[in-house]
Amino acid sequence: MTALAIETAADGGAVGGTGFAITANGSYAARLVRDAGGTAAWFPERWTLDGPEPYAVPLPGNQPEEPDAGVLPMADGRVLIHRRVADRHAFALLYPTGPATGELPLGAVDAGPDELTLLPPSPDGSCAYALAVGPDSTALWLVAGGAFGPELVTRLKGRCSGGAWLDRTGRMLALDRELDGRTKAVAVDLERGGEVTELLQITDDSNDRLLLADADSGLLLIRSDAPGHDRLGWGVLGSALPVRFPECLRLADAAVTPFAIQPGQVLVPESCAVALRIDAAGGSWIGIWRPAGRHLHQLAAPQGWLAGAGLWTPEGVLRLPFATPASPCALLDVPAPPDPAPAPPAPPPEPAPPAAAKPVPLGQAPLTGRRQVSGDR
Template identity: 30%
Template sequence: MSPSITTTADRLPDVTRINFRFSGHGRFAACLARRGRGHLVPETWDLAGARPRVLRTRAGETLTSVPTPTDGGDVLLCRFGAGAHRLTLVTAPPREDEDAEEHELAVFHGGVVRVVAGAAPGIAALALATGPDGRTAVWRLSGGPERPERIATLPCPVRGGTWLDETGRRLALTRAGTGPVTVVLDTSDGSLTPLAGPADDEYVLLAAPRAGVLLTAVLREGAYRLGVRDRDDDGPTRHPERLNAFEGEVTPLALNPSGRRLALAVNRRTRSHLVLHDLAEDAGAEVGLPAGTIFPVARWGAGGLHLVHSTPDRPPGLVDIAGCSVSRPTGEDGAPARVLTYPGAAGPIEAIVYGDPATSRQVAVALHGGPESAWRFAHDPLFQRLSRAGVAVVAPNQRGSTGYGDAHRDAIRDAWGGPDLADLLALGRALAAARRPGAPRPMLYGASYGAYLALLACAARADLWSRAAVVAPFLSGRALYRDGPPPVRALLDRLGGHTDIDDDLGPRDLLRLAGRLRSPLLIVHGDDDPIIPVAHSRRLYARLRLARGPMDAELTYMEVPGGGHDLQHGVRDAAVLDRVVAFLRA
């Protein structure tokens, strides 16, 4: 297919967008956006084609604020906090240079709150609040400033939320605990019943309410299989062969209104591919989007398919797919990038590259978190700012990264800081060899697991690197297992992250290796990080002060008050990016 290209995304170079959601009938979308060094604020998109509109809230938002648009264009904003979650209606002011109007609707203490966009008149959304006792209260939100109305109390925690009919009466949910995983909430009487027909362990992912078609998933032999079934038929689910044979990571996005066509994002290596699959014929065709990344949120209504797409030079924005045409404006938002191959320790590795690492005055090697993650071909505000400052960026997907097959991903199982560190050192040597004599050595940047790996690289080969900026590092797998939350301990168990490596460098413990960390360092950590405790950075900084001396001006520690784990997106302004960019440009 050879699409023509159109869009509604705004094209300012310093735009960040996260947390996209659609309204119940798909007229509006909303996200959080930041322009330049300002605050994160809600932004609404009219799918009829009007330009995005910013709703300027009083204090700005953080990563944990979740906007749900109403079909009237307002936003239901759930602000999550440590002790209380606040649900607020944000309405647009008469003029865009004025603050938005805010109406606090409810405060939920403790537990978990989720908002599901509504699908019936009078129900803009449902708020599902699971308390510490495991029971879930269901509240109806009108879309106006009225307080929520409680319509049900469910005996278990639930997640998900897929409307099964156009009346907005039946909502499919995923329940925790024993018994069928898919249950149906009847909003007219608050009853909760199993969905007729599927296996007890079958999940409902998507629905075409008018046609009564459901897309489901079930775990078999360690992999999920996608299935198609009729909502009102208790017969067996079909599992189309070709639908389950794609190479890569598959994310179902949306069913069209007839229930016959399914939009899929298929991620391979660094980029996403959009496939429209005919469920009746079990045959798909790819739509030729520009090389980039598709976000896992979409809406397919009478007006067509809308999804969220990003490229390195354009921030995330809504893309309107009409037949085989893609709407996007011409021109570039920011610095372009390309994918290059570099030598790793055991074979080639790919990297997303901005600028020319051989001729640029400075080059930064950026390491992703995870470790089960990868750099994707998408807009990154930090990389854009570094590129505009004349710093080339090399973002490698070394062994341990996803998207390159099981062997590449599993190479660091029971060996954190082993094969991936070897790949990083091989990359450092290749970059140094390609640079002109006398040019500064490459720098390192990393967040979370990438921060840990960057510091290991500095300890292993200090001569390769000129400096390093790290965000939210942990001290070692063993220390993180002791101090981290249950999901992190489960990840360490599954990947063997607390297994020691026996080689010349020895156990990968940053406190033990602190004496080898002599490069200029910037360590940044949020004091409210729920993933990696801030105590890890505090202890590392204290040990480095002892090793390097209290007057060492090349060691800087920045603790962000109220900062969580994602400091690039999760704080109200861009102060963290300012500090990192200034350090790497020095």
Template identity: 65%
Template sequence: MTACAIETPSTGAEDGGTGCALTADGAYAARLALDGDSWFPERWTLDGPEPYAVPLPGNQPEEPGTQVQPMGDGRVLIHRLVERRHVFALLYPTGPGTGELPLGAVECPEPGTRFTLLPPAPGGTRAYALAVGARSSVVWLVAGGAFGPERLAEVPGRCSGGVWLDGAGRMLALDRELGGRTKTVVVDLEHVEVSPLLQIAEGSDDRLLLADLDSGLLLISSDAPSPGRPRLGWGVLGSTLPVRFPECLRVPDCTVTPFAIQPGQVLMPENCAVALRVEGEFGGWVCVWRPAERQVCHLPAPEGWLAGAGVWTRDGVLRLPYVTRETPCGVAELTVPRGEAGVPRDTGPAGAVPDGTGGGVPEASREAPEPGPAEPVTARPVPLQQAPLGRLVTK
């Protein structure tokens, strides 16, 4: 791949403990922290005057890769693998120690099954997991049910990702690999129905990376414009307009991962700010982009950023959690300036995005503003209409 690579946003501590999961509203975060050689869960409170962390160690250190997820009430869901059983519990601070409420366990259905937590659901009262087997995938309710883990829906094919499409936590989008191709489908968890969402071209691999519930903005990965080379694109939930693949989102020789969309832009998906993590030969940084623009704003990531974690406020402030020796629990707030025509100026210092010229901005990002935003469309939890390959917009 010569243009860029695209990753699906991480949903927890799958990387051995350095990951960080945030509630849908950004009020709490959870991660595995390291004390010497021992891992332990840690909850962050982010909606107060100052962020602070509460350690939640158990009776013994956790295994690297143990998954944790914050709940809306401040408790932390933990997913442990004990022999051939996936065990779930809720952790909470109690005096000097850690309280633990067992939720039950799920037996490994078959060897080789991958069992992972899905991204935090809206509302924060329930948590879900995905069990991916050789021929099918099963969605489990693992917290918030009445009788422990509950098997909700089985989807033919191997699924990955996981994006919520409504505020009730009912419509779940999954990227399903079936018949050699990957397409995004929607699982209605209430009626246990599966329907197509993304089918841009018959022979393309199409994935949904992020969705904004207020505006209906979708961030998409597809190789429809250039087979075998996934590109970042955007569409609007329920729209009949074609999926667009802006040239400015192709960062040469880098991995680009969208991780947060600005909420509150009702009926104005083209005005949503999108935060992207960029990883390249010279390190990582943050980019901010809006669909109405054909230019990205490059910003240096804060030192110690828990890469891939972040949340937008409705006022357009990007909040990035970070950890350093001096600040064990910190949140950097970035406000992206905008030019007179609504295009953000490049505010990254020289060398923040090395390109050999000292200017710090790849040539692919230096483009004129796109004329005219897309017509806004009301978001609703129905499949995105098919966008034939001939109608793709790649500029």
């Protein structure tokens, strides 16, 4: 299953929360919720998703949490919490111990005034990473899973954001890096001391961001202004074909953001179902799309959907978490609709003179050849 941490507010009424994140294997999720009993106190909540029915376990500490605390589920069922205390960022693992909550302190990062945010759950489920973004550089920290508390992995030139895992081992991490007035996706090799390689280079002057990646098929969901304005596109890791920007993903007066890719589609990235969040003045709903089909299916979201969160099964079922007063922990399973007339894969483009606004192939993929970017670490 493929899912990412989504830092968006939930539409759950009295049981609402923020920061819903799902482990890479789909077993657990976590969010910060507010007590519906009248105290209005914030506390972490863990969801178990791999059983017959989902269920939630509250993990309140000795004192209420701040509403901007970050939470991240781990593969063993514990929940990482990130608390800010002045300029220090403290981390701990929470776990249920009967009627109480156990807490294992992991240490703190002194990031000064730098902004620090948790990255999406690692594929191995045992490590957690965070970015501390400063004015001109970004520090990548291992905040859980290290031998002696938080460890600095590398320091990168520029301001980094985003975060998508490119493999199943937790070795290759993609980040969007703003440097010299342009934002480009780069890959960071965590086993080579944070070595950085170019990942997206559609044109020299374009801003190319990686939104989602699937390790099985290599499918990449990209946002770029290479066509002249921001467009949602797709490519394949290591492919020589250009990034494509489907017209069906352009909606008038609505923002379209991918949040989950169907896993298990090895060697057939065009067949992967992609779930998208569609936001407009009238609310949020679901889009389902496949690169091969070139058709966007639009579906109503369940009441109380934790907007922007969900995961696919390899069989093509989209699981959407939602919370209402009547169902405070629930999943809605939505089978991916078939495309009425799937289009064949696009043939390789004919050679043509380069043009400034025309997308060109993806840059050298970091898993097939390394071209290190100088000036990092």
